[in-house]
Amino acid sequence: MRLGYAWAVFVKEWRDLVSNRLLLGAVVFPALVFAAIPTGLVAFIQANDLDPNQLGQIKEYINDFPGVPAKLAAQGFIVTNFMAYFLLIPAMVPMAIATQSVIGEKVARSLEPQLATPLEVSELLAGKTLAAALPAVLATWTVFVLYGLINGAVADPRLTRFVFSEVWLVAMATLVPLICLFSVLMGIVVSSRANDPRTAQQIGGFVVIPIIAIAVAQFFGGQATFTMQQVLLGDLVVAVLIGGALALGSWAFDREAILSRLA
Amino acid sequence: MIVVEGLRKDFGRLTAVHDMSFTVGDGEIFGLLGPNGAGKTTTLRMLAGLIAPTAGGATVNGHALGEGSQRIRGLTGILTESPGLHDKLTARQNLAYYGRLYGMHGRQLAAAVDRYLGVVEMGAHADRRVGGFSKGMRQKIAIARALLHEPEVIYLDEPTSGLDPSAAKTVRDFVATLRGLGRSIVVCTHNLDEAERLCDRIGIMRGTLLRVDTPAGLRRHGRNPTVRVELNGARGPESFVHLLAGLPFVLGAQPREEDRALLVEVADPAGDTPDLVNALVGAGARISSVREAAATLEEVYLRLVGEVGERDATASGDRDAPGVAA
Numbered sequence: 001m002r003l004g005y006a007w008a009v010f011v012k013e014w015r016d017l018v019s020n021r022l023l024l025g026a027v028v029f030p031a032l033v034f035a036a037i038p039t040g041l042v043a044f045i046q047a048n049d050l051d052p053n054q055l056g057q058i059k060e061y062i063n064d065f066p067g068v069p070a071k072l073a074a075q076g077f078i079v080t081n082f083m084a085y086f087l088l089i090p091a092m093v094p095m096a097i098a099t100q101s102v103i104g105e106k107v108a109r110s111l112e113p114q115l116a117t118p119l120e121v122s123e124l125l126a127g128k129t130l131a132a133a134l135p136a137v138l139a140t141w142t143v144f145v146l147y148g149l150i151n152g153a154v155a156d157p158r159l160t161r162f163v164f165s166e167v168w169l170v171a172m173a174t175l176v177p178l179i180c181l182f183s184v185l186m187g188i189v190v191s192s193r194a195n196d197p198r199t200a201q202q203i204g205g206f207v208v209i210p211i212i213a214i215a216v217a218q219f220f221g222g223q224a225t226f227t228m229q230q231v232l233l234g235d236l237v238v239a240v241l242i243g244g245a246l247a248l249g250s251w252a253f254d255r256e257a258i259l260s261r262l263a
Numbered sequence: 264m265i266v267v268e269g270l271r272k273d274f275g276r277l278t279a280v281h282d283m284s285f286t287v288g289d290g291e292i293f294g295l296l297g298p299n300g301a302g303k304t305t306t307l308r309m310l311a312g313l314i315a316p317t318a319g320g321a322t323v324n325g326h327a328l329g330e331g332s333q334r335i336r337g338l339t340g341i342l343t344e345s346p347g348l349h350d351k352l353t354a355r356q357n358l359a360y361y362g363r364l365y366g367m368h369g370r371q372l373a374a375a376v377d378r379y380l381g382v383v384e385m386g387a388h389a390d391r392r393v394g395g396f397s398k399g400m401r402q403k404i405a406i407a408r409a410l411l412h413e414p415e416v417i418y419l420d421e422p423t424s425g426l427d428p429s430a431a432k433t434v435r436d437f438v439a440t441l442r443g444l445g446r447s448i449v450v451c452t453h454n455l456d457e458a459e460r461l462c463d464r465i466g467i468m469r470g471t472l473l474r475v476d477t478p479a480g481l482r483r484h485g486r487n488p489t490v491r492v493e494l495n496g497a498r499g500p501e502s503f504v505h506l507l508a509g510l511p512f513v514l515g516a517q518p519r520e521e522d523r524a525l526l527v528e529v530a531d532p533a534g535d536t537p538d539l540v541n542a543l544v545g546a547g548a549r550i551s552s553v554r555e556a557a558a559t560l561e562e563v564y565l566r567l568v569g570e571v572g573e574r575d576a577t578a579s580g581d582r583d584a585p586g587v588a589a
Contacts, residue, residue, distance in 0.1 A: 008363040012349065012356075019351040019392075110347040113408065116311050117364035118337040256314045 001122050009119070009127025013101060017135060026096050027135045031089045031143040038082035039151055042075045046155045064225070068158065075155050076162045079147075080225035083168060086140055086147075087211050090180040093136035098187030099200040101128050106195055106258070115255050125188060125253060132187065133180040140176050144168075171231045178238040179211070185245035192252040264289050265310065265416060265447050269319030272305050279305040282471045283319070292438065292448045294462030296455065298568055301469045303451040304344055307418045310449070312336045323416055324447075337365065340414030342422055346405035350394030354385055354404050357393055358411055365412035379407035382437060384430070398425035406434060410441075417441060420451045435461055455560045465560075473567045481564075482557045487514050487528040490536055491556035496549030500525045506546050512538065526556060 017023055064080075065073035105111045114124060144163070152160030187200070194200040214234075226234075270283035280302035287293040295303045308314045310321055312332030321328050323335045348357050355376055362372040380386045383403035388396070393404060402425045409417065422438065423431035438461060441448060452458050458465050459478045466475040474481065494500055500518035507516040507527060512535045515528040525543075529535040532555045540553060 005364065008360060012352065012360045015356065016349060016351045108347060108350065109343070109345040110349055112313070112343045112345075113341070113347045113361070113405075114364065116313055116336060116339070116341045116343070117361065118333050118366065119364045120333070259308060259314055 001120065001126060005119050005123040006126040006130070009114075009124055010131045013128055013131030014134075016101075017097065017131065020100075023097060023100055027093050027139050030092055031139045034082070034085045034089060035143045035147045035150075038078050039147065039154065041078050042151050042159070043154045045071060045075050045078070065162075072156050072158060075151075075159060079151050079159050080162050080165075080168075083147075083163070083225060084211075084214065086144060087171075087175065087179055087214070089140045089143070090133075090136045090176045091183045091211050093139060094132045094180045094184040095187040095205075096201065097132035097135065098128065098184045099191045099197055101132060102188055102191035103195065103197045103200055106191075107197075111258060115259065121253060121255055122250075125249065128188065129181065129184045132184045133177070136180045136183075137177050140180075141172060144172055165225070167226055167228050167231055170228065171226065171234075174235050175231055175238065178235060178242065182238050182242050182245055185242060185249050189245060189248050189252045192249075192254075192258060264325075265293075265321065265323050265449070267310070267319075267321040270306065270309060270316050270321060271318040272302070272309060272314070273317045278470065280309070280470060283468075285466055285472060285475055287447045287449055289447055290442050290445045291464070292442050292450060292462045294458040294465040295449060295451045295468055296453075296458055296465055296564060297468040301568075302471075303468065304420060306468075307341065307420055307449065307451060310335075311339050311341045311418055335416075338415045339418065340409040340412065340416070341418045342405055342409040342420055344420045346401040348393045348396075348401055348404055348408075351392060353390050353392050354380065354396075355389045357404060358408055361408045362411050367412060375411050375413075379411050382410070383407045384433065399427060399430055402426055403430065403434075415446060417446055417448045418451075419448065421453070422450060423452075423454065423457060431457075455564060459560050467564055467567050469568050478560060479557075482560055486558065487530065488532045489556045490527045490529055490532050490539060491552075491554055492525040492527060492539070492543065492548075492550060493552045494523045494525070494548055495551035496547075498547060498549075499523065503543060503546060503548060506542065510539070510542055 017027075065076045068076065102111075105114075115121070148160045148163030151163065152158075190200045190203045191197075194203065265287040267283055267285050271281045272279045283302075283306060285293070295306065297303050305314070309316050309328065310323065312323075312328060312335040315332075316328060323331075324338060326332075326334045326338075328335065349360070352360065358376045358379065359372060362375055367375060377386070377389075380389050383406055385400065385403050385407065388400065393401060396404070402423075406419075406422060409419070417438075419438065423434055426434060435457065438448060438450070442463075450458070450462060462478065464475060464477055465481055466472045467481070499520055500523060501520060503525060504516050504518055507513045507525070512529055512531075513527055514530060517526040518524075519526060527539060529539065536553060536555075540550060543550060
């Protein structure tokens with residue numbers, strides 16, 4: 001693979017994204033929503049006294065925060081428990097960008113002139129993948145940092161430490177980019193075979209179901225947040241899925257198949 | 264130089280192109296004429312290294328399709344059927360992107376972009392997004408994109424589609440200058456007039472090449488050279504048919520009472536016309552004009568394409584004609 005060619009594709013895709021306000025909104029909006037809900041709850045708890053009965057209902061969760069006042073433990077539970085939804089951003093956002101990128105080009109018939117150049121399919125896909133994944137990773141990281149800082153400022157500085165825990169720093173550094181990559185690849189696979197963005201996004205939407213399932217299982221399993229072992233296991237599982245998606249992608253995004261479908 | 268030998272492309276059970284063989288020399292413009300679905304675009308895609316032939320092969324400037332496809336793509340410029348531009352980018356950004364994909368950088372790239380924006384008279388719109396361009400403006404940018412990297416081989420699919428007459432002439436003139444620079448050029452078009460004016464040779468195709476010849480050669484196809492004699496007198500054309508049948512150099516004669524003319528088939532119009540005129544005047548004809556009557560390219564095209572259409576329909580029991588595809 002020649003990096004210069006992939007970079008040229010990346011720059012073009014990035015320009016395309018930046019000039020597409022609707023798509024840019026789709027990148028930023030979910031991240032802000034996921035961060036705003038728990039932050040609002042934390043601020044609400046901060047401004048009000050907690051009912052001891054309510055504290056009793058979440059007793060098993062606040063046990064994960066020993067040695068801190070019950071009110072802070074409840075805030076800590078909310079802040080860390082909602083963080084599982086941060087994994088939805090890298091699953092959802094790149095999927096939207098990738099499907100728009102491939103199907104948008106199919107509809108505009110701009111894939112053929114690109115495929116008619118010396119550009120290899122792998123270089124085209126690398127550029128598109130990076131351009132779709134990077135905004136989601138940057139959005140997730142930015143909101144993660146803001147989330148930690150704002151909750152610390154709104155309630156208690158110790159909330160910042162709960163957010164920036166070792167487990168979540170590792171999850172942000174590894175799991176988030178891996179989920180992004182998997183999501184982009186699945187977006188490309190689906191888009192290669194579909195000619196309608198809505199169909200592609202509906203099929204692609206299935207990618208986020210396992211992540212929602214993990215978040216729900218974590219809550220009902222009585223865990224405030226993930227453990228390091230779970231994060232590393234998640235890395236492994238997503239890496240294996242990426243391997244499968246790569247194989248699927250090289251089959252689906254075939255130069256000839258794409259052009260035949262355009263014909 | 265392009266050498267095509269027995270090229271065939273199947274899409275599943277559908278044969279788009281078969282038994283295509285032709286050559287295009289350096290500095291030659293070769294036209295591919297055919298109805299929709301005749302396989303013109305499929306042929307171009309194969310020759311441009313975009314899709315692989317099912318059988319047969321071709322060499323483009325010495326590089327064989329298949330293992331040499333990436334090199335072929337590098338030395339080829341293609342104007343695709345649809346401009347396929349990136350709407351959110353400006354005209355300059357579109358061209359610069361493709362320049363990079365063809366391995367151009369820095370000043371060389373910037374100079375080429377400026378030059379070709381000028382060639383297609385789009386310099387004033389260079390920094391506008393192409394999403395707001397008219398069809399003709401988009402076509403101009405797509406033409407500039409195909410030529411930006413100074414390709415040795417150029418494929419143009421409907422190059423003047425959507426252009427006004429003045430812009431179309433600019434493009435035709437520019438394509439003609441590329442011929443002078445020794446480029447091999449293949450033009451797909453429905454525009455018979457354009458093909459006749461631009462192309463050195465024309466291949467009429469429908470699934471395969473039906474005939475390849477110069478425009479003049481095609482016009483002569485299937486019939487003897489014909490001299491049209493228009494009469495202006497009391498005697499009608501019918502009255503001269505018997506006389507003409509007795510002349511040794513006349514191969515056939517057809518009176519056209521409705522426009523008072525005789526269509527006379529001869530072997531050598533330049534040599535036989537004076538004797539023909541002498542014979543008619545000697546028999547009392549009053550002649551108002553004499554000229555060689557060649558078939559138009561349109562007549563030849565419709566005859567060839569129609570014959571194959573009828574043959575295919577008969578052979579397949581009026582089912583879809585084979586060879587009609589993408």
